[in-house]
Amino acid sequence: MTNLDTAPSEQVCPAAPEGQGPCVQLWPEREVPLGGVRAMNVYRTLPQRGLPTVGAWCFLDSFGPDRVAMSVLPHPHCGLQTVTWPLEGAVRHRDSVGSDVVVRPGELNIMTAGHGISHSEFSVLPSAEVAPEDVPVSRGLQLWVALPDEHRHREPSFEQHRELPVASGDGYTATVMVGEFAGKLSPATMFSPIVGADITGSGTLDLPLRPDFEHAVLVLDGQVAIDGEDIGPGPLAYLGAGRESLTVEAAPETRIMLLGGEPFGEDLLMWWNFVGRTHEEVEKAREEWEAEGLLDDAAAATSRFGFVHGHGPDAGAEAGRIPAPPLPGVKLRPRTRG
Numbered sequence: 001m002t003n004l005d006t007a008p009s010e011q012v013c014p015a016a017p018e019g020q021g022p023c024v025q026l027w028p029e030r031e032v033p034l035g036g037v038r039a040m041n042v043y044r045t046l047p048q049r050g051l052p053t054v055g056a057w058c059f060l061d062s063f064g065p066d067r068v069a070m071s072v073l074p075h076p077h078c079g080l081q082t083v084t085w086p087l088e089g090a091v092r093h094r095d096s097v098g099s100d101v102v103v104r105p106g107e108l109n110i111m112t113a114g115h116g117i118s119h120s121e122f123s124v125l126p127s128a129e130v131a132p133e134d135v136p137v138s139r140g141l142q143l144w145v146a147l148p149d150e151h152r153h154r155e156p157s158f159e160q161h162r163e164l165p166v167a168s169g170d171g172y173t174a175t176v177m178v179g180e181f182a183g184k185l186s187p188a189t190m191f192s193p194i195v196g197a198d199i200t201g202s203g204t205l206d207l208p209l210r211p212d213f214e215h216a217v218l219v220l221d222g223q224v225a226i227d228g229e230d231i232g233p234g235p236l237a238y239l240g241a242g243r244e245s246l247t248v249e250a251a252p253e254t255r256i257m258l259l260g261g262e263p264f265g266e267d268l269l270m271w272w273n274f275v276g277r278t279h280e281e282v283e284k285a286r287e288e289w290e291a292e293g294l295l296d297d298a299a300a301a302t303s304r305f306g307f308v309h310g311h312g313p314d315a316g317a318e319a320g321r322i323p324a325p326p327l328p329g330v331k332l333r334p335r336t337r338g
Protein backbone atom coordinates (compact mmCIF):
# COMPACT_ATOMS: atom_id res chain seq x y z
CA MET A 1 0.00 0.00 0.00
CA THR A 2 1.03 3.59 -0.42
CA ASN A 3 2.41 5.64 2.40
CA LEU A 4 -0.89 7.32 3.29
CA ASP A 5 0.75 10.12 5.23
CA THR A 6 -0.58 13.31 3.61
CA ALA A 7 2.54 15.32 4.44
CA PRO A 8 5.43 12.90 4.69
CA SER A 9 8.72 14.27 5.89
CA GLU A 10 12.12 13.00 4.91
CA GLN A 11 13.31 10.30 7.28
CA VAL A 12 17.03 10.14 7.73
CA CYS A 13 17.82 6.61 8.81
CA PRO A 14 21.41 6.18 10.01
CA ALA A 15 23.12 2.84 9.69
CA ALA A 16 22.65 0.56 12.67
CA PRO A 17 25.40 0.64 15.28
CA GLU A 18 27.18 -2.59 16.04
CA GLY A 19 26.94 -4.36 19.32
CA GLN A 20 23.45 -3.53 20.61
CA GLY A 21 23.01 -6.39 23.03
CA PRO A 22 19.80 -7.96 24.32
CA CYS A 23 17.29 -5.40 25.60
CA VAL A 24 13.56 -4.74 25.64
CA GLN A 25 12.61 -1.30 24.36
CA LEU A 26 9.00 -0.38 23.66
CA TRP A 27 8.63 1.94 20.69
CA PRO A 28 5.09 3.34 20.66
CA GLU A 29 2.95 3.15 17.55
CA ARG A 30 1.75 6.41 16.08
CA GLU A 31 -1.41 7.03 14.15
CA VAL A 32 -0.70 7.99 10.56
CA PRO A 33 -2.45 11.25 9.62
CA LEU A 34 -4.66 10.35 6.68
CA GLY A 35 -6.59 12.34 4.14
CA GLY A 36 -10.27 11.67 3.52
CA VAL A 37 -13.16 10.93 5.82
CA ARG A 38 -13.74 7.20 5.83
CA ALA A 39 -10.12 6.22 6.07
CA MET A 40 -8.69 3.13 7.64
CA ASN A 41 -6.90 3.25 10.98
CA VAL A 42 -3.18 2.96 10.30
CA TYR A 43 -0.54 2.73 13.02
CA ARG A 44 3.18 3.00 12.23
CA THR A 45 5.91 1.44 14.32
CA LEU A 46 8.80 1.73 11.84
CA PRO A 47 10.70 3.86 11.11
CA GLN A 48 11.15 5.55 14.48
CA ARG A 49 13.50 8.45 15.11
CA GLY A 50 15.67 6.37 17.37
CA LEU A 51 14.98 3.05 15.64
CA PRO A 52 14.89 3.49 11.86
CA THR A 53 15.42 -0.16 11.01
CA VAL A 54 15.36 -3.67 12.48
CA GLY A 55 17.62 -5.65 10.19
CA ALA A 56 16.61 -4.42 6.74
CA TRP A 57 12.99 -3.93 7.89
CA CYS A 58 12.47 -0.18 7.47
CA PHE A 59 8.70 0.35 7.52
CA LEU A 60 5.85 -1.28 9.44
CA ASP A 61 2.24 -0.18 9.22
CA SER A 62 -0.62 -2.05 10.89
CA PHE A 63 -4.03 -1.31 9.43
CA GLY A 64 -7.53 -2.19 10.61
CA PRO A 65 -9.53 -4.10 11.60
CA ASP A 66 -11.98 -1.82 9.82
CA ARG A 67 -14.90 -2.22 7.47
CA VAL A 68 -13.25 0.12 5.01
CA ALA A 69 -12.50 -0.97 1.47
CA MET A 70 -8.90 -0.45 0.50
CA SER A 71 -8.73 1.42 -2.80
CA VAL A 72 -5.17 2.50 -3.40
CA LEU A 73 -4.55 3.77 -6.93
CA PRO A 74 -1.24 3.23 -8.73
CA HIS A 75 1.73 4.73 -6.90
CA PRO A 76 5.49 4.23 -7.23
CA HIS A 77 8.19 2.60 -5.14
CA CYS A 78 11.97 2.32 -5.44
CA GLY A 79 14.86 0.98 -3.40
CA LEU A 80 12.75 -1.43 -1.34
CA GLN A 81 10.70 -4.60 -1.24
CA THR A 82 7.10 -4.39 -0.10
CA VAL A 83 5.90 -7.29 2.04
CA THR A 84 2.13 -7.55 2.23
CA TRP A 85 0.69 -9.75 4.97
CA PRO A 86 -3.12 -9.67 5.20
CA LEU A 87 -4.68 -10.75 8.50
CA GLU A 88 -8.29 -10.32 7.39
CA GLY A 89 -9.80 -9.59 3.99
CA ALA A 90 -8.58 -10.15 0.44
CA VAL A 91 -6.68 -7.60 -1.61
CA ARG A 92 -6.22 -7.45 -5.39
CA HIS A 93 -2.70 -6.38 -6.35
CA ARG A 94 -1.84 -5.11 -9.85
CA ASP A 95 1.57 -3.78 -10.84
CA SER A 96 3.66 -2.43 -13.70
CA VAL A 97 5.45 -5.74 -14.28
CA GLY A 98 2.09 -7.24 -15.28
CA SER A 99 1.00 -8.95 -12.05
CA ASP A 100 -2.71 -9.18 -11.24
CA VAL A 101 -3.29 -11.35 -8.19
CA VAL A 102 -5.45 -11.59 -5.07
CA VAL A 103 -3.68 -12.04 -1.75
CA ARG A 104 -5.47 -13.54 1.26
CA PRO A 105 -4.56 -14.21 4.89
CA GLY A 106 -1.76 -16.76 5.06
CA GLU A 107 -0.47 -15.72 1.65
CA LEU A 108 2.45 -13.42 0.98
CA ASN A 109 3.05 -10.77 -1.66
CA ILE A 110 6.64 -9.66 -2.16
CA MET A 111 7.21 -6.82 -4.59
CA THR A 112 10.83 -5.94 -5.32
CA ALA A 113 10.77 -2.36 -6.50
CA GLY A 114 14.45 -2.12 -7.42
CA HIS A 115 14.95 1.02 -9.51
CA GLY A 116 11.22 1.53 -9.98
CA ILE A 117 7.77 -0.08 -10.03
CA SER A 118 4.19 1.05 -9.55
CA HIS A 119 1.20 -0.85 -8.22
CA SER A 120 -2.39 -0.60 -7.02
CA GLU A 121 -4.27 -2.39 -4.22
CA PHE A 122 -8.02 -2.80 -3.93
CA SER A 123 -10.08 -4.79 -1.44
CA VAL A 124 -11.97 -7.66 -3.00
CA LEU A 125 -15.65 -6.86 -2.42
CA PRO A 126 -18.63 -9.24 -2.70
CA SER A 127 -20.22 -6.99 -5.34
CA ALA A 128 -19.73 -3.62 -7.00
CA GLU A 129 -22.35 -1.87 -4.84
CA VAL A 130 -21.74 -2.84 -1.23
CA ALA A 131 -23.47 -1.27 1.74
CA PRO A 132 -20.95 0.09 4.25
CA GLU A 133 -21.94 -2.51 6.84
CA ASP A 134 -21.29 -5.28 4.30
CA VAL A 135 -17.77 -4.20 3.39
CA PRO A 136 -15.50 -7.04 4.49
CA VAL A 137 -13.20 -6.38 7.41
CA SER A 138 -9.67 -5.41 6.37
CA ARG A 139 -6.73 -5.95 8.64
CA GLY A 140 -3.09 -6.50 7.89
CA LEU A 141 0.52 -5.52 7.96
CA GLN A 142 2.37 -3.57 5.32
CA LEU A 143 6.12 -3.88 5.64
CA TRP A 144 9.06 -2.63 3.63
CA VAL A 145 12.53 -4.07 3.44
CA ALA A 146 15.36 -1.75 2.38
CA LEU A 147 17.39 -3.14 -0.49
CA PRO A 148 21.15 -3.07 0.10
CA ASP A 149 23.12 -0.83 -2.23
CA GLU A 150 24.21 -3.64 -4.54
CA HIS A 151 20.58 -4.64 -5.22
CA ARG A 152 18.62 -1.41 -5.03
CA HIS A 153 18.92 -0.56 -8.73
CA ARG A 154 17.88 -4.01 -9.95
CA GLU A 155 14.97 -4.70 -12.31
CA PRO A 156 11.59 -4.76 -10.54
CA SER A 157 9.86 -8.07 -9.92
CA PHE A 158 6.91 -9.55 -8.07
CA GLU A 159 6.24 -12.88 -6.43
CA GLN A 160 3.34 -14.37 -4.53
CA HIS A 161 3.63 -17.32 -2.16
CA ARG A 162 0.36 -19.03 -1.34
CA GLU A 163 1.90 -21.72 0.83
CA LEU A 164 4.52 -20.95 3.41
CA PRO A 165 6.40 -23.35 5.66
CA VAL A 166 5.16 -23.81 9.21
CA ALA A 167 7.58 -24.47 12.05
CA SER A 168 6.47 -25.66 15.46
CA GLY A 169 8.00 -25.94 18.88
CA ASP A 170 6.87 -26.12 22.48
CA GLY A 171 3.60 -24.21 22.67
CA TYR A 172 3.82 -22.46 19.33
CA THR A 173 3.40 -22.69 15.58
CA ALA A 174 5.15 -20.24 13.29
CA THR A 175 4.37 -19.39 9.68
CA VAL A 176 7.72 -18.45 8.18
CA MET A 177 6.96 -15.38 6.10
CA VAL A 178 10.52 -14.53 5.00
CA GLY A 179 13.93 -15.95 5.83
CA GLU A 180 14.46 -18.97 8.06
CA PHE A 181 12.96 -19.72 11.45
CA ALA A 182 13.22 -22.88 13.56
CA GLY A 183 14.68 -24.82 10.66
CA LYS A 184 12.03 -23.84 8.09
CA LEU A 185 12.93 -21.65 5.13
CA SER A 186 10.50 -19.32 3.36
CA PRO A 187 10.63 -19.42 -0.45
CA ALA A 188 10.48 -15.59 -0.63
CA THR A 189 13.41 -13.99 -2.46
CA MET A 190 15.17 -11.58 -0.11
CA PHE A 191 18.41 -9.65 -0.50
CA SER A 192 19.79 -9.43 3.03
CA PRO A 193 19.91 -11.81 6.01
CA ILE A 194 16.43 -11.36 7.45
CA VAL A 195 13.54 -13.13 9.18
CA GLY A 196 9.83 -12.55 9.55
CA ALA A 197 7.59 -15.10 11.28
CA ASP A 198 3.92 -15.02 12.32
CA ILE A 199 3.83 -16.97 15.57
CA THR A 200 0.77 -18.25 17.44
CA GLY A 201 1.04 -19.82 20.86
CA SER A 202 0.29 -19.76 24.56
CA GLY A 203 2.23 -20.41 27.73
CA THR A 204 6.02 -20.41 27.70
CA LEU A 205 7.39 -20.19 24.16
CA ASP A 206 11.06 -20.86 23.60
CA LEU A 207 11.88 -19.31 20.22
CA PRO A 208 15.24 -20.01 18.55
CA LEU A 209 16.96 -16.86 17.32
CA ARG A 210 20.14 -16.03 15.44
CA PRO A 211 22.48 -14.12 17.78
CA ASP A 212 23.90 -12.09 14.87
CA PHE A 213 20.40 -10.75 14.13
CA GLU A 214 18.63 -7.94 15.94
CA HIS A 215 14.94 -8.68 16.56
CA ALA A 216 11.66 -7.02 17.36
CA VAL A 217 8.17 -8.27 18.20
CA LEU A 218 4.81 -6.79 17.36
CA VAL A 219 1.92 -8.32 19.32
CA LEU A 220 -1.05 -8.86 17.01
CA ASP A 221 -3.42 -10.57 19.45
CA GLY A 222 -3.17 -11.35 23.14
CA GLN A 223 -0.36 -10.34 25.44
CA VAL A 224 3.22 -11.39 26.13
CA ALA A 225 5.91 -10.88 28.73
CA ILE A 226 9.54 -10.76 27.59
CA ASP A 227 12.31 -10.39 30.19
CA GLY A 228 9.56 -9.42 32.67
CA GLU A 229 8.21 -6.64 30.45
CA ASP A 230 4.48 -6.82 29.64
CA ILE A 231 3.75 -6.14 25.99
CA GLY A 232 0.36 -5.91 24.33
CA PRO A 233 -0.82 -4.89 20.86
CA GLY A 234 0.41 -1.48 19.76
CA PRO A 235 4.08 -0.77 20.33
CA LEU A 236 7.02 -2.47 18.66
CA ALA A 237 9.20 -4.26 21.20
CA TYR A 238 12.85 -3.99 20.14
CA LEU A 239 14.91 -6.84 21.57
CA GLY A 240 18.45 -6.04 20.40
CA ALA A 241 20.90 -8.60 19.07
CA GLY A 242 22.96 -11.34 20.72
CA ARG A 243 20.11 -13.67 21.68
CA GLU A 244 20.41 -17.40 20.99
CA SER A 245 16.78 -17.81 21.97
CA LEU A 246 13.85 -15.84 23.26
CA THR A 247 11.55 -16.88 26.07
CA VAL A 248 8.08 -15.45 25.62
CA GLU A 249 5.37 -15.83 28.25
CA ALA A 250 2.22 -15.71 26.16
CA ALA A 251 -1.42 -15.33 27.19
CA PRO A 252 -3.83 -17.84 25.60
CA GLU A 253 -4.22 -17.47 21.83
CA THR A 254 -1.48 -14.93 21.51
CA ARG A 255 -0.23 -14.03 18.06
CA ILE A 256 2.97 -12.11 17.40
CA MET A 257 5.00 -10.99 14.41
CA LEU A 258 8.70 -11.63 14.93
CA LEU A 259 10.97 -9.48 12.77
CA GLY A 260 14.73 -9.60 12.60
CA GLY A 261 17.83 -9.38 10.53
CA GLU A 262 21.47 -8.52 10.38
CA PRO A 263 21.76 -4.87 11.52
CA PHE A 264 21.49 -2.79 8.33
CA GLY A 265 24.85 -1.13 7.81
CA GLU A 266 23.86 1.57 5.32
CA ASP A 267 22.40 5.03 5.86
CA LEU A 268 18.98 5.43 4.25
CA LEU A 269 16.89 8.37 3.25
CA MET A 270 13.18 7.57 3.15
CA TRP A 271 10.49 9.83 1.79
CA TRP A 272 6.92 8.94 0.83
CA ASN A 273 7.19 5.63 -1.05
CA PHE A 274 10.86 5.87 -1.90
CA VAL A 275 13.94 4.53 -0.16
CA GLY A 276 17.17 6.13 -1.34
CA ARG A 277 20.42 7.41 -0.03
CA THR A 278 20.34 11.14 -0.80
CA HIS A 279 17.83 13.96 -1.01
CA GLU A 280 18.70 14.41 -4.69
CA GLU A 281 17.83 10.78 -5.49
CA VAL A 282 14.47 11.08 -3.79
CA GLU A 283 13.79 14.38 -5.53
CA LYS A 284 14.59 12.77 -8.89
CA ALA A 285 12.30 9.79 -8.22
CA ARG A 286 9.49 12.19 -7.32
CA GLU A 287 10.05 14.27 -10.46
CA GLU A 288 10.06 11.18 -12.67
CA TRP A 289 6.81 9.86 -11.17
CA GLU A 290 5.18 13.25 -11.61
CA ALA A 291 6.46 13.58 -15.20
CA GLU A 292 5.29 10.13 -16.26
CA GLY A 293 1.60 10.80 -15.75
CA LEU A 294 -0.72 8.28 -17.31
CA LEU A 295 1.24 6.52 -20.01
CA ASP A 296 0.22 4.51 -23.01
CA ASP A 297 1.73 1.05 -23.29
CA ALA A 298 4.56 2.14 -25.59
CA ALA A 299 5.67 4.96 -23.30
CA ALA A 300 5.26 2.76 -20.21
CA ALA A 301 7.63 0.19 -21.67
CA THR A 302 10.53 2.62 -21.38
CA SER A 303 9.48 4.59 -18.30
CA ARG A 304 10.97 4.16 -14.85
CA PHE A 305 7.78 3.34 -12.93
CA GLY A 306 5.74 1.81 -15.76
CA PHE A 307 2.00 1.51 -16.13
CA VAL A 308 -0.48 -0.52 -14.10
CA HIS A 309 -3.17 -1.95 -16.38
CA GLY A 310 -6.76 -1.39 -15.34
CA HIS A 311 -6.40 2.24 -14.27
CA GLY A 312 -6.67 4.00 -17.62
CA PRO A 313 -9.16 6.76 -18.49
CA ASP A 314 -11.99 4.23 -19.01
CA ALA A 315 -11.58 2.58 -15.60
CA GLY A 316 -14.32 4.56 -13.83
CA ALA A 317 -13.66 4.76 -10.09
CA GLU A 318 -10.35 2.96 -10.63
CA ALA A 319 -9.05 5.48 -13.19
CA GLY A 320 -5.99 7.50 -12.26
CA ARG A 321 -2.88 7.40 -10.12
CA ILE A 322 -1.67 8.91 -6.85
CA PRO A 323 0.33 12.10 -7.32
CA ALA A 324 3.39 12.57 -5.14
CA PRO A 325 2.92 14.96 -2.23
CA PRO A 326 5.12 18.06 -2.23
CA LEU A 327 8.62 17.59 -0.93
CA PRO A 328 9.14 19.33 2.40
CA GLY A 329 11.03 22.59 1.95
CA VAL A 330 13.41 21.88 4.77
CA LYS A 331 15.93 19.08 4.62
CA LEU A 332 16.23 17.27 7.91
CA ARG A 333 19.62 16.94 9.48
CA PRO A 334 21.00 13.45 9.92
CA ARG A 335 20.26 11.88 13.27
CA THR A 336 22.09 9.32 15.22
CA ARG A 337 20.39 6.16 16.21
CA GLY A 338 19.78 5.25 19.83
Ligand code: MN
Residues within 6 Å of the ligand: 001, 002, 003, 075, 077, 082, 119, 273
Ligand atom coordinates in the same frame (compact mmCIF):
# COMPACT_ATOMS: atom_id res chain seq x y z
MN1 MN B 1 2.67 0.47 -2.24
